[in-house]
Amino acid sequence: MSRLPAAEKLPLAVRKNVRDDWEKVKPELEKKFSDLLGVEWTIDVNPAAIYPYAEADSYAANSLGSCIASYISGAEYQLKYSISSVGDIIKDEVNTLAHAHTITIDFDEEKLFSYCGAKITPAGELAIIFSAGNLGTNIDYALEKGNLTKALNAADQASKPMNHSARVAIFEDYESKIAPVQEKLNKILAKEIPLVPNFEAVYEKLAASSDARDDFASNLGSFVRGYFEGLNDYLTYQKFDSDEMLQEGLTEALEGNAIHFRIVDALKKSYNEAVIEDGILYLQTNTANFGTNIHQIAEGILELLPHVSIPMSHHFDPVILRILRAPFYCPGLRVVIFPIMAKPPGDAGLDSRVASAYEDRMPVNTMQHHAKSPVSLDIIVVGAGLSGLASAISCALSGHSVTIIESTEELSEVGAGLQVTPNSSRLLQQWGLPDKLWETAAEPTYLAVHKYTGQTLAMEENFDKKMRVKYGAPFIDIHRVDLQLSMFDRAKDLGVKFHFGEKVDNIDFNIPQITTKSGFTANANLIIAADGIWSACRNNFLGTKDQPKPTGDLAYRIVLTLDQIQDPELREWVKNPSVHFWIGPGAHAVGYSLRDGEMYNIVLLVPDDLPEGVSRQAGSVEEIRELFKDWDPILTKFLNFVESVDKWRLMHRNELPSWVNDKRNFVFVGDACHPMLPYLAQGANSAVEDGAVLGLLLGRIQSKSQLPQALMLYERLRKTRGEAIVKETFKQRASFHMMNGPEQEARDELFLSQLGGELKGPFPSRWTCPDVQPWLYGYDAYNEVEEVLKKEPFKENKRLVHPGPKVIYGQVAKIRDVVVLVA
Structure with missing residues (x-):
């Protein structure tokens, strides 16, 4: 017009x-x-x-x-x-x-x-x-x-200079937050060495580049600060703060007494690097990788320092201990002992001990705190979903031999979008999943709750930054298949074996042994049931066919590609990740970006109208448009671009009396024992927690006889939390699905009374409620296992506690189908 x-x-x-x-x-x-x-x-x-x-x-x-x-x-x-x-x-x-x-x-x-x-x-x-x-x-x-x-x-x-977004980002994310970073650096090096961000030069390079990320300006402050924080983290990790020799080596090399950040045209390393030029330490990256793998930027600083000569004396062991105590080997670490051939009297094995110490510092994954058991269990995991893969990874890291039995012929794309919250993302980081997962993730910058008409009820700005600051791990939106395939790759790297196309038919808990419909059998010390809400293992465990129950809701799942969305405003929504909820009478919708802003995931949660006995079927585009025709125009415009849609019945299960069988050789994880409504996005995240805790506990057993203790402790730690989250999902549904009336008006007034201010509980959205969010997102599986085992270490079973035949020292006795070697 x-x-x-x-x-x-x-x-x-x-x-x-x-x-x-x-x-x-x-x-x-x-x-x-x-x-x-x-x-x-x-x-x-x-x-x-x-x-x-x-x-x-x-x-x-x-x-x-x-x-x-x-x-x-x-x-x-x-x-x-x-x-x-x-x-x-x-x-x-x-x-x-x-x-x-x-x-x-x-x-x-x-x-x-x-x-x-x-x-x-x-x-x-x-x-x-x-x-x-x-x-x-x-x-x-x-x-x-x-x-x-x-x-x-x-x-x-x-x-x-620069544009508005860059100036605000520098003000908000750098100038107001860099002082503690600078103070920490000064303390680590016992000297004041200024951090120089060079914002105008960095901005100029990025703005002129065709391969820089679209949102570089709005992230300029946080990314540059992140690079400096990465330097501090690396120096702390390498014990610079407590090692005068390392402090002296670095500060002497920095004759220019400054640390700069800059953008360069070419790198020697993949994403970023540190170099020393003219007495100045430069942390540098190129335009294409600005913001990628930020906290790795300082790796290799020790390679830049001069050789450290240690005079020969009779005190070599502390040197070896210094090498050994470094949490990671830094490639190219140059600590040279001169003369290496001259050995102190009576210590002919010194040079071999130095060599051994050096080899022990070879690059490893970030699972250094994941204890390995001295005994290796044979473990069968039933199901290659997220709970099964999490269990397999964690158990393999604990030193056990793991085999996954999966009913499908191959892993396929199911479920579309997935929200990974900090309680789970910290575990995925710890496990060293492939870089491709993080490169395709979308990290939402804000989270908004809208009334179905479009009115904004709640807005959590800087959501990505707050999550990292509060919980030390990101909140990311990803495609489910990206996570599943990344976990699959990691599991294979750890030696996990896979059998596809095998459906479990029977479980003999006495051995234990599984038999599939094809006749394939496998024995193990432990069977982990991770076969989801339609679990066949659950039916074997209960001895009866236990069907999931409808919750009264169904979900329309939609994924739009950026190419499908022709509206410029909507394309901006997709390219700038955020999370949006629209809540209305008896229904709600959620939308968020996937694959680094190249896709948009929409889930519509409405009353269930599927025929009895049907759990999934193709939906009608006209149907969803009619259902949501009076909702926010932004949402309805997205729906105008939908070409096809599936509808899924949301199911539930009754709580199990126990997650572990009486033989203590079988255990449940994930949806097989605690299926959840998707209203808090905790189904997958809680399943990852389950697998992590189970594997961590199995890494701490010192003998196979401690397996029952580990399983019962797992149930105690996880069952209460899992079932509590299930209850919270139903509460969130009640809050989001209120029919118009006095209760809904009171809810909206509570929302609006805190809009733009500090949230106080109770709050209608548990996603940001200060009474619920810390409990959900602050959970750390590694810390929980460590703390509980400090108070309740596993006990060594030195004698048999069950009746049975007399056991003769050094011989094997069979007691209740369990083979025990008494030594």
Whole structure:
């Protein structure tokens, strides 16, 4: 649509509405803007110029004055929220870039937004703009933070270096947070060595590059700070803080007494590296890898230092101990003992001990704290889903021999999107999953809860950063198959064996032994049932066919590729990861980005209408559009691009009386024992926790006779937590699915009362509730196992406690089908 001429004269009813609902409140709104921004602002809106864009019989056509007032008051609210959440830098940016200090409303002639947004005009005005056919639509979103950022980034930046996003990122994520990083570095090296970020040069390189990530500007502050934090972490890891020799070696090498970050054209290493030039330590990466593997940047610093000569003396053992105590070998570590051939008297094996110590520092995975049992169990895992793979990885790291029996012929793409929360992501990091998993993950920058009409009820800004700071691990959105295949690759690397196309038919718990429908049999010391909600192992365990029960809900699962989404505004949503919930009467929807912003995952949770006995079937695109036709226009626009959809019945199971059999040679993990509604995204995350805890406990047994203790402790640690999470998912459904009425209104009031402020519990969204989130996301399987075993170490069974034949020293006795070697 081209720009329309202004109306010569407005209808009488419209002029009255403009007078009563706009002109009377205009002075008050000008004062609010002026007070908010600290300088005098004016509002210059021409009702006659925008009236021709009003659709016939629309809100804008019938109530133009009210419409204008709503745009302006909504803009003032959004601007206030941005200032409160980011800081006064927003005031400075708006006042500088919108130098006319005037707010206006105009037609979006350049088609910058789908509904409404903002721009800075050549005259320096801050203009609220609306698209063709959408005057009066999504009024409250015009100056929403993303729209405002887009407008300020597009404004003339001649008076300031870098763009608005970069300046805010530096202010918010670097300047206010770098002091503790600098102080820590000074303490580690016992000397003040300044950190120099070189932001303008870094920005210039990234902005001129075609291969830099799209969001580099908004991450500039946090990424550069992260590189410096990575340096501190590495130096601490290598014990620089307690080793004067290492401190002296590095500080002497840094004659320029500075540490800089910079972007270079070419690297010798894959992602980033550290170099020393002219007495300055440079932490550097290239444009394509800015923000990738940040915390690895300092690896190899020891290679840059001069050889350390240690005079021959009779005190070599402390040297060896120094080498041995380093948590990781740094490739190329050069600690040279001169002369190596001269041995202290009576210590002919010194050089071999040094060589052995050196070899022990060879590169290893990050599982150095994962204890290995001195005895190796034969373990069968039934199921190659996430719980089965997690159990296999953790048990293999504990030194056991693991075989997975999987019913499908191959691993296939099932389930679409998956949200990995910090309680699980820290385990995946610890296990050393392939880099490709993290490279395809989308890390949401904010989490929002909307009323089904589109009104924002809750907004957690800087969600990605808060998760890392609070819990030391990321919250990521990924495609389920990406995680499953990454875990599959890691399991194979650890020697786990796989048998595909084998469906378990029977379990003999006395041996124990499994038999599949094809006749394949396998024996083991332990069977782990990880075969999901339709578990065949569960039926064998209970001795009866135990079917899952409907919960009353079903899920429509949708994945859209960026190519399918033709709307520019929606494409921006997808490319800038965030999590959105829309909650309404009896239903809710959730949307988030996948594969680094190349896909969008939508789940629609609605009342179950599937026929009895059907758990999954193809859905109707027309059906979902009809169900959600009155919901937020953003959501309905996404649904307009859907070409096909599946519907899945959400099922539940009764709690099991025990997760371990009476023979103590069989145990459940994951959905086989605690299936969960997806309303907290904890089904997969809790399953990973199960596998981690089980493997960690099995890594601490000193003999096979301690297996029963380990299994019972696993059940005690995991059953209570698993069942508690299940209950929380039902509570979240009740909160999100409230029917319109007094309870729903009270819920919304509670949401809105804390919008933009510090959240206090109880809070209707458990995703951010301060009473629930720390308990969910702060869980650390490694710490839990370590702490409980400090208090309750496994006991050594030195004598038989069950009745049986007399056991003769050094012989084998068979007691209740368990073979025990008494030594």
